[in-house]
Amino acid sequence: MKLTKLLSLSAMAVAAPSLALAQDAPAAVPTDTVFILNSLLFLVGGFLVFWMAAGFAMLEAGLVRSKNVAMQLTKNMGLFSLASIFYYLIGYNLMYPLGTWAWDGVLSGIWGPGVLEAVGVTADAADDYGYASTGSDFFFQLMFCAATASIVSGTLAERIKLWPFLVFTIILTAIIYPIQASWKWGGGFLDGMGFLDFAGSTVVHSVGGWAALTGAIILGPRIGKYKDGKTIPIPGSNLTLATLGTFILWMGWFGFNGGSQLAMGSVGDVADISRIFSNTNAAAAGGAITALILTQLVYKKPDLTMVLNGALAGLVSITAEPLTPSLGAATIIGAIGGVIVVFAVPMLDKFKIDDVVGAIPVHLIAGIWGTLAVPLTNSDASFGTQITSIVVVGVFVTVASAIVWMILKATMGLRVDEETEINGLDMAELGMEAYPEFSKG
Amino acid sequence: MKLIIAAIKPFKLEEVREALTAIGVRGMMVTEIKGFGSQSGHTEIYRGAEYAVNFVPKVKLEIAVPDSMADQVVETIATTAKTDKIGDGKVFVLDLQSALRVRTGESNDDAL
Secondary structure, three states: OHHHHHHHHHHHHHHHHHHHHOOOOOOOOOHHHHHHHHHHHHHHHHHHHHHHHHHHHHHHHHHOOHHHHHHHHHHHHHHHHHHHHHHHHHHHHHHOOOOOEEEOOOEEOOOOOOOOOOOOOOHHHOOOOOOOOHHHHHHHHHHHHHHHHHHHHHHOOOOEOHHHHHHHHHHHHHHHHHHHHHHHOOOOHHHHHOOOOOOOHHHHHHHHHHHHHHHHHHHOOOOOOEEOOEEOOOOOOOHHHHHHHHHHHHHHHHHHHHHOOOOOOOHHHHHHHHHHHHHHHHHHHHHHHHHHHHHHHHHOOOOHHHHHHHHHHHHHHHHOOOOOOOHHHHHHHHHHHHHHHHHHHHHHHHOOOOOOOOHHHHHHHHHHHHHHHHHHHOOOOOHHHHHHHHHHHHHHHHHHHHHHHHHHHHHOOOEOOHHHHHHOHHHHHHOOOOOOOOOOO | OEEEEEEEOHHHHHHHHHHHHHOOOOOOEEEEEEEOOOOOOEEEEEOOEEEEEOOEEEEEEEEEEOHHHHHHHHHHHHHHOOOOOOOOEEEEEEEOOOOEOOOOOOEHHHHO
């Protein structure tokens, strides 16, 4: 995606001087300004996506029991920081080979740390003067990689050991995520096939979802979650934090989807970003309201945790194509995400797959839906290519994750022991509690 | 002396306290509790899975009074805590052996 943008913008820059000479033609945007605005979009978008890490942390802290909150927050701090380090060391160049492939379209030929432009770089020395600064691109893309890792931690909460989880995070952010992301965003074979995934319903969200699903199956459910064929609810400790986390994610998503326009140096781009912001918001609203109404109809009382998941599922659903839908279409695409949540959460429980925060319905199933919905509003996409890409990414991430989880299980062990799980990971593994005065019981 | 233990609906606490102080009760102990009686539990749904709420929240009062006041206190609690709906609570009366006011050393009825 970076490459195609680069070509069209370079062409524009070449065409600009002749345009400027024509009478009554609108003043062309100078290349300096394009460079500045594109970089600014990445930086602003990037720090909004960064803030989603806070959203995930609060959502997860609210949906786990109080005896596991400090551990859940520790995992969120650890995973974000490790993602930052390993995306720099390996991931960035693995994801963006810029044409240097070891295996054409499949595996980058560049294995090494990311390198930024020199201090005070000038136009002629910039890596990509016609487009944006390397630092802004790195910063923006890193945040997507970290978001993928955040998805996994919620599903596996309350029973996975800290260190094997963090080792998985390293493999996910250094290797698994960047390799499959290179297939689309690095100009690899899925991109060549015409696969469309604007901001990553498949490339980001389903990847986190597949890794979480594989982990949840290998790890097993929490003690006491399924008894005599029945699902025993384990209510979260703080729905205020879970709601705050959801609103933070909702806000961060404007950067996630809006920033994925990848350019802000023209009237068209800025107008498109505006469409994306509005559509992203509409889809979240559609998902939340659908979950609100459906839980009232199906369960006789609205379920706030499902409404929160519904808003997020709406956001994931619109992520593959937030630009082309009308506001109405975006609302409906998000609403279907809300439907998915209400029915997929109990369905997973039927299979005894214990997903503590609902990340699998939200990120995986709504991610697949969002990817399939692209051809509904964008004639450049085809269902065949979308389905093929979903399957290719799904098989790769599932197999790769399963191998890593199994190796970790055989070597370090994945689960805390029974006593630790019952007493809570906070005291047993950290020796500290998030809420010292009432975490017993 | 009697020790009166009452479990009542939490929102009735203030009303009961006012009624009791009005008839001369000079102290009580209050605890937030959970329990079940004939109301037993009910079921709720969390994320699509049904679960039983076996214990419902109540407030427990413990009031020590001279024998002469016991009936009046029970009566007052019964009338003020009553909503006529299931789950209004229970009142128990126990014999109380002794009482001591820590600050002055007064005992029994003088200590109440």
